[in-house]
Amino acid sequence: MEYEHKPVLLAEALHYLRIRSGSTVVDCTLGGAGHAEAILDLLGSDGVLVGIDKDDAALKAARARLAGFSQQIKFMKGGFEKLDRLLPKAGVLEVDAFLFDLGVSSYQFDRPERGFSYRFEAPLDMRMDLSQKLTAADVVNGYSEKELAGVIRRYGEERWASKIAGLIVRTRQKRPIKTTFDLVAVVKDAVPAPARRRGGHPAKRTFQAIRIEVNGELEAVEAGLSRSINWLKPGGRVVVISYHSLEDRIVKRTFADLARGCLCPPELPVCICGKRPMVKILTKKAVRPTDEELRANPRASSARLRAAEKVGD
Numbered sequence: 001m002e003y004e005h006k007p008v009l010l011a012e013a014l015h016y017l018r019i020r021s022g023s024t025v026v027d028c029t030l031g032g033a034g035h036a037e038a039i040l041d042l043l044g045s046d047g048v049l050v051g052i053d054k055d056d057a058a059l060k061a062a063r064a065r066l067a068g069f070s071q072q073i074k075f076m077k078g079g080f081e082k083l084d085r086l087l088p089k090a091g092v093l094e095v096d097a098f099l100f101d102l103g104v105s106s107y108q109f110d111r112p113e114r115g116f117s118y119r120f121e122a123p124l125d126m127r128m129d130l131s132q133k134l135t136a137a138d139v140v141n142g143y144s145e146k147e148l149a150g151v152i153r154r155y156g157e158e159r160w161a162s163k164i165a166g167l168i169v170r171t172r173q174k175r176p177i178k179t180t181f182d183l184v185a186v187v188k189d190a191v192p193a194p195a196r197r198r199g200g201h202p203a204k205r206t207f208q209a210i211r212i213e214v215n216g217e218l219e220a221v222e223a224g225l226s227r228s229i230n231w232l233k234p235g236g237r238v239v240v241i242s243y244h245s246l247e248d249r250i251v252k253r254t255f256a257d258l259a260r261g262c263l264c265p266p267e268l269p270v271c272i273c274g275k276r277p278m279v280k281i282l283t284k285k286a287v288r289p290t291d292e293e294l295r296a297n298p299r300a301s302s303a304r305l306r307a308a309e310k311v312g313d
């Protein structure tokens, strides 16, 4: 299968990234390189794009797609939460713009053997980085009932989390839960019939939760976003596209924290905390895809974009 991923909110991302010729831009989630290709077109021959991804398959596909830009691009394998390690390795001193297009790519979802999808039978894997040890099978077969219920409730916002965790534990006492369809069957049995018929596939929220846990996705967003600000030049921008409310809440809160100035109690006559706003928020409300984009790419339906600009010293 081709590595296909239609870049989501592309025009809106380019607008907020404000790419100028000769800039240094970091795409923290290179994926199929749809956004990266459009950014490179705007960067010109003296600009630099650092493309980061945890997934070797994404990096391989991106290298092929971006072969014509080999002078301007540096590929880095790793988690964007480790920006402080990756950017010095790439020889970067300061950054004009960061893009985070979070989560899993369509390619990762659509490759049955990666185990991300409840639609295909495959081993329970769900790792973005195949050199990582922890797999979905480890979570499902190794976590305690309480831990599983917590993960499914927190990251899947699943109201039947306790029932699902309970049945996972009872099932695995008889035999390990090895495949995606084994897990789908357990979830279907745990969720009461009327609830099963509402709100999409019954295993959707459990799969999302386990994937987030396996890849440490939410911790990575918080760490990567906060670190990115320290690398931005004054006037530099960060753009984040998220796909579910848990991610979007973290983005919104992190930007709000960074945009806040003095934290002293109002009764103090002068500021003693010295905290200054680090960013100005550019998107009061999250930007959503247009109807036209949704018709062309239904997978964009949950996308929300937020952007911020680093304020001068």
Ligand SMILES: C[S@@+](CC[C@H](N)C(=O)[O-])C[C@H]1O[C@@H](n2cnc3c(N)ncnc32)[C@H](O)[C@@H]1O
Pocket: 005, 006, 007, 008, 028, 029, 030, 031, 032, 033, 034, 035, 036, 052, 053, 054, 055, 058, 078, 079, 080, 081, 101, 102, 103, 104, 105, 106, 128, 220
């Ligand atoms: C939604 S896709 C990006 C698609 C890309 N913008 C495009 O136009 O094709 C997200 C990508 O980010 C990668 N990813 C997710 N979390 C990551 C992290 N913490 N560090 C590095 N890469 C990550 C995934 O492996 C996936 O390839």
